[in-house]
Every structure is written in structure tokens, then in C-alpha cells.
Amino acid sequence: MTADSAESLLERARGLLAEHPVLDGHNDLPWALRTQVSYDISRRDVSRDQSAHLHTDIPRLRAGGVGGQFWSVYVSCELAGDAAVSACLEQIDVVRQLAAAYPADLRLALTAGDIEAARSEGRIASLMGAEGGHSIANSLATLRALHELGVRYMTLTHNDNTDWADSATDEPSHGGLTRFGEEVVREMNRSGMLVDLSHVAASTMRDALRVSEAPVIFSHSSSRAVCDHPRNIPDDVLEALPRNGGVAMATFVPKFVLPEAVAWTKAADDNMRAHGLDPLDTGEEGMRVLRAFEEEHPRPIADAGTVADHLDHMREVAGIDHLGIGGDFDGTAFLPAQLEDVSGYPNLVAELLRRRWSVEDLAKLTWRNAVRVLGDAQAVSRELRGRRAPSVATIGALDG
Template structure:
């Protein structure tokens, strides 16, 4: 009996190692596609986007949650071809519908520059979509979800093949988008509201719509969204994955760590190299290999493929602009409206509106 008790710690260590080994074997062929990483925000803050600075070398950068060695240790990939060639690729997401300045033309331009998802709001309302601060009580509802123009933005995103991202939006906006979109949508970095009552998380009734539309929730690792406190751990993140799987199905679960966009991360998930530890925990909780591969990337690739399929059958672009009186009082071009005054003013205002598109990136 004494020998048996003495063996328990050794058996536990061996079991832990076997889950780690199994996780890494799976990840060798199915890499992580993280729905949200704010490394560009850090490069802007640290180097003002001067990427030729030797300190900005992604192979040696140490002040961030993300660099090339950490990405390789975490089996983070991007798209299938790049990973098969031993490279790390990244899709481009634009975080906040304010960055299109209520212009369908700018939306199309960003798509042609490589944008493949647009978060409909950030931490403020757009003239056509309400953000999560409305649910918190800090902002007033303006569109009560999506306005008529907001619905046209969604249709144009469907036509282009841009994934609709509902992280940061109000619940009413979530509901409108899930009901109106002809393709599945994503939450690029949100967790389960029932486990942490933070308004950035996804409530159960919305998770049901996620299930019904074959959409995707990519779990955020920010401690405040995981445990509603500054302290959280890897096991609690796994709890969110478990919960979304229970309510919406294993096909609805993904990973959106929010690395380099947050200040507090769970113990055990301090940077992007720690993904194998999380996958090992899921295997320990009896997730199947197929379910794990879905979480890693297959679920997002499924959504992306369906978004592109829908795009292929939608031909007619949206052309009706937002009504001028809905734009608010901020400085902007009047080009395209009958009240346009002069070429000089139009060009100056247009350049001013484009500057945030080129320079602004947002954490969280």
C-alpha cells in the first residue's frame, strides 16, 4: 500500500506529460489560429511603427506577449499553406466600425487591402451600430442595435467576404447581426457571460443564436473577462471553453487570446507560447481530437469558408450612403452629398478622415 501511494505523484506527472505530448502532436498538423492578437498596437506604442528599428525585430522582441519564438513554441499558425511551409501568417482584422467612417467605399478599400474581419464597434457607438458600453449603462443607445445603414454595412460585408465580428458590440447589435447575416459571424475575443458577468462577454440567449447560425465564439484570456477580477488561471479559461461547448456546441468554440491588448492574463497563459498547456487541459477534460482541432483552427476555417461561399453568390453592391443627418457633428467630408461646398474642403477633410485608418489600432 505504501508503494502504491508513493507512485501517485509519479503517475500524475506521467499523465500530465502524456496530455502535453498528445497536444503537441495534434498541433503539429493543426496550428492555433488566434482570433485576436494586438501586437500591431504594441509596435505602434513602442516604436511609432518604425519597424526598421533594430529593437522592433520580432525574433528578439521581449517586451511583448508575442514574438516569433513564442509563436513557434505555441504552434500558432495562420492559414494552412503558410503553416505547411514552416511560416507564420496572419489575417488582418480591423477593430472598430468607426474606422470605415460610415463609408461603404472605405469598407471596400479596406477589404482590398487585406481586411478579412471587421469588428462592428469598439468602445463607442458608430452612427449605425451600438457598442457594449450601452449595456453597461455608460453610453446611450442610438441605433438600438443596427440602423438601416448598419444593415446595409452587414450586407456589403457578406458580399465582399468580410467576417462580421461581434466582440465589443451591444447585445441588441449581436442579435440584429446574427439574425440578418447570410453567413456565420464570429466573436473574435469574447468569453461566456454566465461564468463572468462582464458586458464584453456573450450571454446564453446569444450563444443559442450562435449555435443556430453555425457561428463562432473565440474565448478571450483577459483576466477581467475570465474571472471578473485581475486574477485568473488556465483552468478558468478552460471552463469558458467547456461552457460554450455545452451551450452552443463544440463547433462554436475558438481561441481569441487578446495578447498584447490586455494587462492581466491568467496564470499559465502568460504569452502565446502557452497554448499547448491549454490544449493539454482540454484533452484532460475528455475533449476529442476532432473537437480540439476545431478549437485550434478548424472551426474558424469553416466559418471563413462559408463567408466566402456566401460572397460568391452575392453580386450587387450596396450603394446607398448613410443619411447625412445621421453622421453627427464631427469634422468630415461632405463629398457625395448635395451640400458639398468646395474641392479644397473635401480633400482636406477626406485626408483627415483617412489618417485614423492608417494610424489607429485599439487594444482590448
């Protein structure tokens, strides 16, 4: 492909995103603001270029054609109980601070209608997703409170099991969902909170699809058939998505999308631990250690084509109506070439245009499917609230 044809594709991609922007499923800017500046957003003015510190700022969101973002209100698995709940509340608070500080660019969104309204106003719809079921401290009342505060999805686990669900990256202890875990899914359906199955074990995915009366999402997961990593989605689960109505949002994290990066990342993580650091540490010391490791052990590089390979396969298995994008910016130390920050989405769209994806298919991928799935979950919630009272179940009563 010539440089001219590449530029033509990129121009077409930018034009497409102007009409059908990205509604991305997962961005960890709130946690980055916690670790870098203790939530003092005046020290990270995201209305200006923050590329020295972050993957995300408003100018680059605009350049990337982003029209909506699920901000992750993530809680580390090191926190539990009341500490986890408090940390989640702090994450919610900083998202609200951002929306209040930049009202010309960001609009809090709670419904599919709000998302479309933000788009019509030329603002970026700002939604929240709680990453890790430990954020509710085994309390369905806390789950409902998070929904009332604006959280519109919850990832059932993060990297460790919860007391009621198995994680993809922990040793199995429940065989999927426990009885209380099933009740969490049912209460999420009743509340109108999307069930997010990124990070969970395949057994948990299958249990949640069996129990859920509303569409589920994978906020940032790719195809296990293309890259055999437990954070990715097996084909049998992708095949089940059309019956559920859910959406799988492909992520950009190299260790989840590039097979050669899996072993490299394990070695890099082991090196971080040897230095007394969490492998997820993206602070100054963590990045220094990672860069030193990379100098001695060159890192396999993914690119937009790597992610497109996943999307091609996921479209073949699940169908175009069940795909989306969840980049995981500011939640990972490394990203693919061409997708180094939130300005990079046009490069992925250009690659898919090169592969002859239609405008209609791309509009579903970037925007329509994600808006639709939230609207469908809201419709299920309205019906369930009409015939089901809030659950008062406790983990002790169901799993004791």
C-alpha cells in the same frame, strides 16, 4: 494530478498542435508596434525574443503551436473620420511590413485556401481584422477598400458606439444596429468580410445575426453566463450561432473570464484615469502605474482552467463546431497564469485534454472552425456578388 501526468498532457498537447495548430482570432501586435516604436519594426525584431516588450514574437508563436493569426488593425476610439481611416491604413501597412520582413515565417493570407497553403509551407498565416467600425468613417466604399487591402473581418464597434451600432461598453443610443448598420452588415457579406461581434452590445449581436447572410465571428469574447461582463456573449446568442454557422473565439483577458477580476479591473481603470492615463495604456508609464496599484491591491489571478471553464460552457450551449480561440495578446495589460504570452496555448490544450476533450474536438477548436468560417463567408460573397451591386447607401439617407 502528478507532475508526470501534467507533463504527459503537455507533451500530447504539443503533438496535437503540431497537427492542428492554433488559428487565433485576435492579436494587437500592430498597435503595440505603433505605441512602442512608431512602427519602426527594426526596433522590435520579432524574429527574436521580445518578451521584455511584447507578448508576441515568432519564436514564441512557434513554441505556442500557432499556425495562423488574425492581426488586429485596431483604431482607438479617440480617432474619428479621416484620422481613423488613416490609422487603420497604417496598421494594415505594418502587418504587410512584418510579412515582407519575415517571409520564411509569415505569409499574408486572404482566403481559406491561403491559410491552408501557409500551413503546408510551415509558415504562419497572417490575416487582418479591423477592430472598430469607426475605421470606415461611415463609408461603405471605405469598407470595400479595406477588404481590397486584405482586411477579412471588421469588429462593428470598439469600446464606444459608432454612429450606426451600439457597443457593449457604452450607453445604448441605437437599440442595436441602425438601418445603416444593417446595410454595413449586408455589404460585409457581399464583400466577403466577416462580421465580428466582439465588443458590441447584445442588442447589436442579435440584430447582426438577424441580418447577416454569412457566418459571423466573435474574435475575442467568452461566456457571459460564466463571467457576467458585457464584453462576453449571452447564452441566447451562443444558442443562435449554429443556425448562422458562426464561431465564438474565447478570449483570455482576465477581466472578461474571471468574475473576481471584474471589480478589481474597474478600480484599476479608475486609478489609471486618476493619473491622466487611458486604462488601455500599456506603455511604460501606464504599466508603472498599474504595477504600483497591483502592489497595494493584489490582482485576482485567472489561469488556463478559468478559460477552459468558458470553453466547456460554450461547447455545451453552441456546440463544438462553433468555437475558437482569440487570446487578445498585446491588447491587454494582464493575462492568466499559464497563458502569459503566445507560447502558452499548449497549456490550455493540455487542460482541455485533462477534461477529456477529444482530439477531433480540439482540432475544430484550434484550427478547423476558424478556417471553415472564412471559407463559408467567401462562398456567400461569391453568390451575393453575382446578384447584388455594391451598395451606394449613405448614413444620411438611411438614418437621417
